[in-house]
Each structure stands twice: as structure tokens, then as C-alpha cells.
Amino acid sequence: MGIKWNEILITGDPLIVGSQIAIVMTVIAIVGGLTYFKKWGWLWREWLTTVDHKKIGIMYILSGVLMFFRGGIDGLLMKAQTARPEMNFLDAQHYNEIFTTHGVIMILFMAMPFLIGLMNVVVPLQIGARDVAFPQLNALSFWLFFSGAMLFNISFVVGGSPDAGWTSYFPLAGKEFSPGVGNNYYAIALQIAGLGTLMTGINFIVTILKMRTKGMTLMKMPMFTWTTLITSIIIVAAFPIFTVALALMTFDRLYGTHFFTLSSGGSDMLWANLFWLWGHPEVYIVVLPAFGIFSEVIATFSRKSLYGYKSMVISIVGIALLSMLVWVHHFFTMGAGPAVNSVFSITTMLIAVPTGVKIFNWLFTMRKGRIKFTTAMLWSLGFIPNFVIGGVTGVMLGMAAADYQYHNTLFLVAHFHYVLIPGVVFAVFAGLYYWWPKMFGFMLNEKLGKYHFWLFNIGFNVTFMPMFFLGLQGAVRRAYTYSAESGFAPLFLVSAIGSIILALGFAVFCYNIYWSFRYAKRNVSSDPWDARTLEWATASPVQFYNFAVLPEVKELDAFWHMKKRNSGLVLKEEEIEEIHMPSNSGLPFYMAVVFGITGFFLVFEWHIAAAVAAIGIVIGLIIRSFDYDDGYHVTVQEIKNIESKWRKVEGGVKHHVG
Numbered sequence: 001m002g003i004k005w006n007e008i009l010i011t012g013d014p015l016i017v018g019s020q021i022a023i024v025m026t027v028i029a030i031v032g033g034l035t036y037f038k039k040w041g042w043l044w045r046e047w048l049t050t051v052d053h054k055k056i057g058i059m060y061i062l063s064g065v066l067m068f069f070r071g072g073i074d075g076l077l078m079k080a081q082t083a084r085p086e087m088n089f090l091d092a093q094h095y096n097e098i099f100t101t102h103g104v105i106m107i108l109f110m111a112m113p114f115l116i117g118l119m120n121v122v123v124p125l126q127i128g129a130r131d132v133a134f135p136q137l138n139a140l141s142f143w144l145f146f147s148g149a150m151l152f153n154i155s156f157v158v159g160g161s162p163d164a165g166w167t168s169y170f171p172l173a174g175k176e177f178s179p180g181v182g183n184n185y186y187a188i189a190l191q192i193a194g195l196g197t198l199m200t201g202i203n204f205i206v207t208i209l210k211m212r213t214k215g216m217t218l219m220k221m222p223m224f225t226w227t228t229l230i231t232s233i234i235i236v237a238a239f240p241i242f243t244v245a246l247a248l249m250t251f252d253r254l255y256g257t258h259f260f261t262l263s264s265g266g267s268d269m270l271w272a273n274l275f276w277l278w279g280h281p282e283v284y285i286v287v288l289p290a291f292g293i294f295s296e297v298i299a300t301f302s303r304k305s306l307y308g309y310k311s312m313v314i315s316i317v318g319i320a321l322l323s324m325l326v327w328v329h330h331f332f333t334m335g336a337g338p339a340v341n342s343v344f345s346i347t348t349m350l351i352a353v354p355t356g357v358k359i360f361n362w363l364f365t366m367r368k369g370r371i372k373f374t375t376a377m378l379w380s381l382g383f384i385p386n387f388v389i390g391g392v393t394g395v396m397l398g399m400a401a402a403d404y405q406y407h408n409t410l411f412l413v414a415h416f417h418y419v420l421i422p423g424v425v426f427a428v429f430a431g432l433y434y435w436w437p438k439m440f441g442f443m444l445n446e447k448l449g450k451y452h453f454w455l456f457n458i459g460f461n462v463t464f465m466p467m468f469f470l471g472l473q474g475a476v477r478r479a480y481t482y483s484a485e486s487g488f489a490p491l492f493l494v495s496a497i498g499s500i501i502l503a504l505g506f507a508v509f510c511y512n513i514y515w516s517f518r519y520a521k522r523n524v525s526s527d528p529w530d531a532r533t534l535e536w537a538t539a540s541p542v543q544f545y546n547f548a549v550l551p552e553v554k555e556l557d558a559f560w561h562m563k564k565r566n567s568g569l570v571l572k573e574e575e576i577e578e579i580h581m582p583s584n585s586g587l588p589f590y591m592a593v594v595f596g597i598t599g600f601f602l603v604f605e606w607h608i609a610a611a612v613a614a615i616g617i618v619i620g621l622i623i624r625s626f627d628y629d630d631g632y633h634v635t636v637q638e639i640k641n642i643e644s645k646w647r648k649v650e651g652g653v654k655h656h657v658g
């Protein structure tokens with residue numbers, strides 16, 4: 001096991017050396033800061049060992065912000081490289097690495113944690129529960145996700161990034177054509193993060209089915225909870241496929257098997273099928289919770305209940321079923337034959353029906369509503385036309401015969417950005433502006449929010465609209481440059497300028513976060529938007545036990561009706577009982593560390609070291625099986641004290657913004 005340091009630490013490239021220096025400086029700054037301000041204990045007690053769904057949610061969201069930064073920089077680098085023809089800012093190899101890490105990071109390490117973070121913060125509150133069903137498992141989910149994300153990210157400076165696209169098609173991703181460690185990172189880091197996600201799916205299914213408060217039948221659940229339930233079911237159905245595919249990939253790359261290489265009897269098409277059997281549902285895993293967020297925001301700021309609730313539920317179930325039946329549309333051109341292509345063409349286009357139902361429901365919700373144009377509402381309004389462009393071009397791509405023309409061009413890249421940016425990123429922003437006061441007890445700045453919205457929205461369209469036309473003119477995706485004679489130059493330049501405007505929008509958002517922590521008024525009402533669902537019946541920020549007394553639900557939009565009956569924030573003191581809470585645990589964090597170390601050794605194929613590190617995993621499991629900690633109780637007196645404190649202040653604050 002001779003360690004070749006020159007292969008491990010990448011040197012010679014200014015971008016990478018710059019990042020290495022930046023990483024070292026950041027680590028020194030964080031360690032120094034924590035030591036100087038004596039915050040290590042606080043970090044350990046309040047965050048690293050927490051099992052509180054709200055804090056876990058906040059950590060997911062913070063990871064999402066960081067990863068958006070990383071993925072966004074990848075995007076900007078690509079846009080800079082293609083701004084002019086025959087540029088040499090990035091070479092072909094670098095471009096390959098960057099679109100690969102960009103795609104993986106944006107989908108798995110940006111979209112997923114943002115949405116799972118919001119699910120964590122909001123869903124237990126919306127169903128009137130004290131936490132998720134398995135709080136410690138929830139912490140383990142987060143830490144495994146985080147461990148996988150960090151492992152994937154260090155590939156840039158240690159060993160080299162994967163470069164076979166976020167789809168990692170074989171034979172390109174196999175050992176023969178990608179001998180470096182880059183694609184090992186893909187196989188192993190995604191495996192670790194994926195295990196975390198799978199556990200999240202199981203956790204939320206059980207939570208939503210078993211932990212709803214009295215009276216909340218399935219058809220009285222808020223729409224965000226519905227979408228979380230269906231998303232979790234898709235996670236449980238789809239992620240194991242990816243787990244298996246990645247395991248087979250790991251065997252192929254590390255142990256010389258040939259599941260995916262033709263040369264020894266394997267099949268590269270097997271990878272393509274397995275990947276998209278997970279990959280297409282994955283798109284709905286990120287887009288359905290986003291639909292849930294828009295449903296909450298649009299109903300709240302139209303001051304009406306959601307139009308067509310039942311048809312909304314039916315259409316998300318329909319989308320979930322169809323999402324498992326369309327995967328072949330990603331490789332129409334691979335020659336499955338006209339009959340197969342036609343079937344998948346039809347299933348693909350069918351998805352437009354339930355999606356269309358939802359769009360009309362949102363529009364009808366707004367009809368005759370007294371609309372408040374808050375920032376959260378702006379994101380929801382902006383989503384609709386942009387997402388329709390993404391949807392319509394999706395139907396175009398879904399026509400198998402026409403797809404021979406569009407396939408692997410920038411038309412496709414433009415299409416899925418028009419789905420994912422409005423469908424996920426806009427939703428995340430809407431959700432953050434909306435639930436920020438619930439998470440922290442103060443708001444994001446509405447005026448900055450509007451700059452953020454307009455810059456981001458305009459920048460997004462200027463970046464991606466030209467790509468449709470470039471694609472139709474024949475510009476292929478994943479190409480690091482093009483010739484001056486191609487005539488692509490003007491549109492590429494416009495697109496690059498757009499990406500700068502987009503980045504400015506994101507910068508305003510980052511500043512807004514800073515602004516809110518620094519300057520925002522602290523005495524915000526617990527229900528600043530005059531909202532409809534139960535999460536607003538708690539203190540802002542929410543007490544660790546969520547509800548002093550679990551609420552009873554009689555109808556949809558339960559909190560709205562409680563307010564109508566003047567029982568919104570009424571607390572019947574005689575009903576307060578002791579609350580049973582789970583204890584913190586350092587075990588999930590420990591498991592993520594040993595998983596991360598084992599994964600790192602596997603990436604470099606240091607098998608003995610990996611085996612030794614894996615013993616750490618087994619030790620963790622053993623410790624957990626001897627863990628009889630049953631949690632602790634909060635006394636009635638304590639609850640009364642806490643409740644009277646915030647309720648007294650609550651009386652004196654200005655309610656309802658806008």
C-alpha cells in the first residue's frame with residue numbers, strides 16, 4: 001500500500017491550488033473562531049448531537065446554501081469558458097469534471113438538502129407532532145448525507161473529480177476509460193449520502209402515517225405534508241435501485257467485475273436503465289415537495305383555501321405512479337425500437353395531465369383572492385410561467401421521433417434547467433422567505449427579497465433562454481468549446497452575461513441572510529402572514545417540544561378556522577401534561593465520521609485501511625444496540641413558564657405583515 005502523495009494532492013492548477021488554500025484558511029478560521037469564542041461545547045450540545053427535527057432541518061438548509069454556492073460556481077465557470085468561441089479558460093478535462101460535479105451537487109447536495117430541510121422543519125409541526133417518528137435515525141440521515149456530500153466535495157482537491165457526467169454512463173465511467181479515483185468518489189460518496197436519504201424517506205412515511213394529531217385525517221393534511229408523504233414513498237421505491245446500481249459500479253471499478261462492461265459479458269445499457277429508473281423518479285422527489293411549498297404559499301397569500309384539494313392529491317399520486325414508468329425517455333436514441341419508444345413517449349406525455357391540473361388549481365386558488373405580493377408569493381407567481389416553459393419543452397422532448405433531433409443538445413440542458421430552477425430553486429426561496437420567521441423568530445428583508453427575485457428571475461431567463469436556440473441550431477451539451485464559424489458566439493455571450501445577473505441575485509440572498517441575523521426586528525409575531533396551517537400555532541422560533549398541548553384538528557386549514565373561532569393561540573393550562581422528549585446522541589455524528597473515513601479509503605482503494613475503519617461502523621452499531629436511554633421529561637411547571645413568557649410578549653407585537 002505505497003501511498004503516492006503526488007497522485008493524492010492535486011498540484012499545478014491555479015484554480016485548485018486556490019481552493020486548497022481557501023479550504024485550509026476556512027478550517028483554520030472556523031477552528032480558531034470556535035476556540036476563541038469558547039463555542040465547542042455549544043456546537044456539540046446544540047447541533048452535532050441534536051435530534052430535534054427543527055435543528056436538523058436548519059443544518060440541511062445550511063448545507064443546501066453552501067452547496068448552491070459550490071454548484072453555482074461550477075455553473076459560472078462553465079459559462080465563462082463558453083462565453084467566447086475557442087476559449088482556453090478551462091480545458092476539455094476540466095470542463096468534463098465541472099459539469100459532472102455541478103450536476104451531482106445541484107441535484108443531490110443542493111436540491112435534496114434544501115427540500116429535506118424544509119420537510120424536517122415544517123412537517124412535524126404541520127401534523128401537530130412533537131418530532132419525527134425516529135429522531136435519532138433522523139440525525140443519522142442528516143450526518144450520512146453530510147458525510148457523503150463532504151467526501152464528494154473533497155474530490156476537487158484530493159485525488160481528482162469524477163468526469164463522466166452526473167449520469168456516469170458506462171463504459172466511460174468504467175475503469176478502462178476512467179482509471180483515476182474520480183469516479184470512485186462518485187460511486188462511494190453517493191452511496192453514503194443515498195443511505196441517509198433512504199432513511200429519511202422511511203422516517204417521514206412513518207411520521208406522517210403514525211404521528212398525526214387528533215382529528216387530522218389524511219384528507220385534512222396540509223398540501224406540503226401530502227407532497228412530503230408521496231415524495232417519501234418515491235424515495236423508498238427508487239433509492240434502493242440506485243443503491244444497487246452504485247454497489248455494482250463499485251464492484252466493477254474496485255474489484256474487477258463486469259456488470260456494466262460489454263467486454264466480459266456485462267451490459268452498459270443495464271447501467272443506463274438502472275440509473276434512470278432511479279434518476280427520473282428523483283426529479284419528482286425534488287419537484288413534488290416544491291409543489292407543496294407553492295400550494296401553501298399561494299393559498300396563504302391569496303387568503304383562500306387551496307382550490308381543488310382533492311384533485312391536487314390525486315394528481316400527486318398520479319405523478320408518483322407515472323414517474324416510475326417513463327425512464328426510457330432518457331435514451332430514446334439508444335435503439336430500443338419504435339414500439340418501446342412509443343410506449344415511453346406516451347407515458348411521458350401523460351405526466352403533463354396531472355401537472356396541468358395542478359397549475360390550473362393554483363391559478364384558480366388565486367382567482368378572486370385578495371392577493372398579497374410578498375416575496376414568497378412573488379417566487380410562486382414567477383414559478384408558473386417559467387415552469388410551463390420547462391413543461392412544454394419537456395413534451396417536445398418526449399416525442400421520441402423528434403428527440404433524435406434534440407437529444408444531447410443544449411435544448412435539453414435548457415429544458416431541465418427550466419424545470420429544476422423554477423420547480424426547485426424558486427420553491428426553496430419561496431419556502432425560506434415564508435418559513436424563516438418560524439425557524440429563527442425574525443424575517444428576511446422583504447425589500448431585499450424583491451431585488452433577489454428580480455435579479456435571479458431575469459438572470460435565469462437570460463442565461464437559459466438562449467440555450468434553447470443554441471440547441472436547435474445544433475450546439476451539443478458537454479462540449480467545452482465551439483468554433484467561431486459555428487455562429488453560436490452571440491447567444492453564448494448573452495447566456496454568459498445572464499449567469500452573472502443570476503449570481504448577483506444569489507449574492508443579494510446571501511446578504512439578506514446576513515441582514516436578517518444582524519438587523520431584523522426580533523419581536524415578530526408567531527403568525528406574521530396570517531397563515532392557515534398548524535405550524536403557525538407555535539412560538540417563533542418554535543419551542544423544543546413544539547406544542548405545549550397537542551392541537552385537535554376539525555377541518556382542513558385547521559389553524560385558520562381556529563383563528564376564526566378565536567381559539568387560535570388559546571392555551572388551556574389545565575390540559576398541560578408532562579412531555580416526553582428524546583435525548584441527544586453523539587452516535588449519528590460518530591457514524592458519519594467513520595463512514596466518511598471508510599469511504600475515503602475505499603476511494604483510494606486502500607482496502608486494508610478501509611476494512612479497519614469499517615470496524616468502527618460495527619462498533620457504532622454495537623453501542624447503539626446497548627443504548628437504553630429512554631429520553632427525559634419536561635415538567636408541567638417548566639412548560640407553563642416557557643409558554644407564559646412568549647405568550648405575554650406575543651400580545652404586544654404587531655401582527656400580520658402587508
Ligand code: HEM
Pocket residue numbers: 071072075076078079099100102103104106107111164165166167413417420421424425463476477478479499502
Ligand atoms: C445557478 C445557475 C446555473 C447555471 C449557470 C448552470 C449552468 C449549467 C451548464 C453551463 C451546464 C452544462 C452544459 C453543458 O452540457 O455543456 C449545466 C449542466 C447541468 N446542470 Fe446546471 N446550471 C445552474 C443551475 C442548476 C441547478 C439549480 C440544477 C439542478 C437543480 C442544475 C443541474 C444541472 C445538471 C443535472 C446538469 C447536467 C450535468 C451533466 O451534463 O452531467 N443546474 N448547468
Ligand SMILES: [Cu+2]
Pocket residue numbers: 279280283326327329330
Ligand atoms: Cu425523465
